[in-house]
Amino acid sequence: MSMTVETHPLTWGQQAMWFGQHLAGPSSVFHIARPFRVEGDLDTAALRLALARVTADNAALRTTFRETAAGPVAVVHPRLEFAFHEESPAGGTGSDDPAARDAWLREQVRAPFDLENGPLVRLALRRDAAGQVGVLAAHHLVADLWTLGLFLRELRTAYEAVLDGGTSPVSASRLDTKALTFAEHARQDRARWTDGTDALDHFRRAGLRDLPPLDLGVSRAEPAAPTGPGGLTGFELPPPVLRGLREQSRALGTSLFSTLMTGYASALQRWSGAEELTLGYLSSGRVAPYTALTTFGYFVNTVPLPVRIDPGEPFAEQARRLHADVREAQEYQSYPFPLLVEELNPNRGSARVPFVQAMFSLQKSPGRDRRAISAFALGHADAAFALGDAAFVPLPLVPVDVQHELSLLVAEDDGALHGVLEYDAGVFDEATVAGFAAALGELYAGVARDPGRRVGTLPLAPAPAWEEPRPAHGDPSWSGGVHREILARLARRPDRVVVRSGTEQPLTGGELLDRINAVASALRAAGVGVESHVGLHLRRGPDLVVGMLGVLAAGGCYVPLDPAQPAARLASVAQQADFAAVLDDSGTAPDWLPAGITVVGPTPKAAPDETGTAQVAWDQAAYAVFTSGSTGAPKGVVVPHGALSNLLDSMIREPGLAAHDRLVAVTTATFDIAVFELLGTLAAGAQLIVADEEQSRDPAALAQLLDSVSATVLQATPATWQLLLETGWRPPHPFRALVGGEALPTDLAAALRDRCTEVWNCYGPTETTVWSAILPVVWGPVRIGGPVTATDLMVVDDAFAPVPPGIPGELLIGGDGLARG
Template structure:
């Protein structure tokens, strides 16, 4: 017995639970309800398998077990897995398979036969085996999640049954070979079990026809299902013709069609199509005179307003590519983008000149201030483009987070951008495109839809100024005053907006994008608007690769079907299409695939590769998705350490690189936690340099804020003596502790709130940030606050103090003491004091 226990501890060390693709989340406790189905392997195939087994020198049952392991590997994306095999005496042997080793199926059969022989010699009852291996995960069989038996049905009493069981039918005299499949009815639909079984029969047929087949050549997909996935579900309608792939020309066409219609609205500022066209044309000629043209990057750094729209349109009309810069970003970040693009021209405004002039060693650049240089722009001679920009030239370059710590510029073509907008024009026909709310930063790819969809259809941009963007009541006022017809936003931004919209439905189409959409939020959206859609797409494939129209049906919230000119492939790690319901990496091909990363040929070659199924290239998203039975995709998560927070794509490695550059940080890890549903928080785990003082949270925030935009600065910091490591010496992210609310690392001692105003502010902060206690000297951002929670806090404080509180007040008065004082002054004088 002791020898058997030691054998299993060694044999199964480090084995992860098998996680097949389920139709429903795994409950922590299962009832054990099972479903069953039967199939027959045709007589000819069974006879051929008998012959193959003889060639392999193994029993037929071992061949069938090895094929079962292959199928499980394809359904779980796991190369290291185990299957339980009961023996007639009530014991259980476990056969561990390494699907990464050996090129031929015959080798897997040989290893399986040897492992089965060893395992049967050490077989133990399930309860003893479980006790030796330790407690299993909740909702799992204590030892294995899959069983294979060539005898009677097997089930240990008092034990959670396996997820899947494959049994050979023992009925004698039956033609062919009988199979019985048992499945956990709480996890799988019968249709999924049927697809699983059909896949197994397909594998057996391939083995029977080609006994020497390689492991990589074994495919559970039948020809019909493969064709459906690759060209039926996976391919959108044809791309829009590239001959007229010029977004600026489409806007000019609307200016000729409706010259007197209003094109852009920001507050009291209105710009008609005739004026928009003329201003963009004058600026385009001015930019051409400064060297703008095809594939020339022209940076645009402007506060939100009509001038921003004019400038971006002018850059496109000049034939150049616009590079949007957010004035809210750190100067170091702006300077990096300017250096990386080597943009020779920057369109800006006088108040921002100082942030863009660069220091010693900066490459020469011309700054065009649209306000103070207006006369020069207006008097610029007409300069035609030296060469017309075509579909393959660049439309824009957007910078996204980089895993190596360096942001990377995604170079999007004019043809891809044109195709995207024409597709959105079909997705959102009038009246949806007539009045579109514009709230997104121009540095975020979905802003392209908010700005240019209305302009190519003769509609109207309803713009939000910077102080309105994070103020839901102000946005609701814009929606109602201007009868907005389309709102596009991330789920994180939609949540507070829906709170402010209230219960009254509106003639409004709502488009969620940028991050995973929770089912409960989708249901709220359906109650608030007349039509609700969910979009998905990386910046590298020109905003949207798929769109789903939501109906309120129960189950997963899909990300939809491919957009026009888009090809979607869900593949395993060998680039083979995976069956319906099985997770795989999403590859995206078609018209929207970007040129690559600006100046990063190595990274471009890594992520933009040859299309394995058709002509052209694909972008490897790193996103885990699966096909749903109805032909739509479901987003499941990431394959790496890239995350989405409030719609912004973040490479955790870039934040970690920033932290490691601090002299007091020895090692670190950054994760996203969602301890409260719907509340994603960036958490930094920091190991200080031995012998040096623990760095203050405020100091680390300030340090990160020098180079990272605000949405990438961690809100919570946990200090550790050492980083938890896996057996391979890597950071064990699963072992990182949850933040416990302690005040470790805060530089100031706790001071209890002293005045009624301080107590009110502290109470609201504690409830919003889920903090145990908040003191007078505590900083909102040190406690984990961010721009999104600042919006909710401002709304709560408005109710408390009876004042209209701009969200920016929390940025200029970020401590309890300072904010309470500012609120007291504002209540007395009607105006907030300057920040400090």
């Protein structure tokens, strides 16, 4: 060791980092910090001596950085005391405050280093009633993760020698005079690439270009600064998966590194949809002989690798291609990344690192226990670092500031693969990255089983829940058909007004029940029975409600028809539906109706028969609605009684509908959401107010109706709600707003929340019985929510494989709500 101060130039990587640290201010972006707890008997006096000896033997630990007129230079001091300190909390070692301990750990991890005066490596210990914890921290200017492994190895040797009562043996860095010193490496790095033409040509041929940042679906903002607050999410691949990946890598002629990196790229492609990616990986930079075994310092270099992932191509082929690209890039892996950026001069719109969208690193460490040290470096709880009779057991990593939006670091230990995803917490939220970590683990497991699968079919989520046995149907509170529940309610309270509409006479439960039974008797007399289709050619009002329930009571299947629709469309529906009968306002056959079909008026004179109300089977048809399919021609959707009962029972429970409610129905009967308004209200024992034609079309008239009847519930499309709010309507009492049929805009959701007690977003296609998912709208983005009773929701990719939250895909809906077909 020289006894004089020496200086040497910075490597290209160090120079970029030095400027980056000055731009970032007191940021932790270039810190390596590992918190731990101490187990066993640690002799801190011996530790202090051991740290001094390791520092004396390694120039990087005695290096600081000084600015000169020519730029920054590294200063190697003959002596520099290692920054080691112990402390106890203010209340003494008897204190036990977990929050204070965690705050101390964060402070030690993030405390800035003095680049000019040093030291740039430190170790701090804190003892309280719960035991002893510590933080080992270094600035990247003098250390990379490989250096951390060298440091731990030499610290153990020196500590054990001190405990034995003698001097520590000469360290490997002093013994091996063949090893390149870091000063020599820095000078070579500055001189080697005075002409980088070949390297630049390689990266251009490889297709390196500055791609836009990856969109993982829940990005919050484009970063505005070179560094940002970091977050960490860990995951683990169990030994069987790691063994499978190793075996597959050997069979494919690749390496574990290439297989893991291809998996990472594949997961990013599946999540973001981008088929062109640029991943950065870390080259060790220790190409000179012996430096890997002995020399401390910051050697690593970022290598950008353009990757194209074709979701239709087998994973195996893409892994082989990426492996070949990595091997080709090895010749230029030491070409300084900062110099590459300077020479290619990307037109960068973002404040972040150019060219690299995401980082990947397979961590390795020197020495016989290199896997344990690597896992310790990633904060794996089982990767204890033994130090005499003591051990440093990793605590969860504390996030530091980050340059890259997303980085994956992995390391092996005890046959498993431990991973950490480091992310910019200002760009991605924790749930997004946790979901990505889970998806990545599933994808790796899929590759271990079968690398021949196309990337687009590799699993990103566990097997779907509906592959497990599930009940044949839900458990509504009534059986035999929803109409039986409604008629029973009407019979129990015959004097209560249950239906109102415009200027027509309100109907009590008894009056409504008599009319329903009369219609059912007339239909049965016309031959209507199980599965018979009956058209409802009726205007809005009580007659429509009577007709729906009369058909169900007769055992038939009602088909709503809008009298305002063109005759040609009504004729097309009639032809497809094959009506057994039609209920018509006039009681006479309309021109579009085929000859020979019985027509019944809304108030038939038929006396009730002795048949009673039909009890129907779960899978028997209840109603059919005709939608305009993709061709524009009417397409029938038949909904069974079980699906109808399940939907109404679920909606009455949540969002909720009770006997004290008054619901205003505004939806045309040919739109399936009218089912909940007209039948659900009566099934709940609530009062139904059917808006007439003018009230359903005119928002001012609708507002007046809502106020005049003291309505408590309204279900409508966003368009109707928007027009209603534009009249200035505001409910004077508690009010529940149900919104569906179209996407709910965020600004409309906010306006409804401001006026209504409850706002519910309802989602579902006609083929799944009105609503499949509901969610109260509280704040933030408007989502479709969770499934209604006995309903399964799953987002899948093009191969019908389930995808985790955050990844776009197709929504599959299963369960009791499915219509026929």
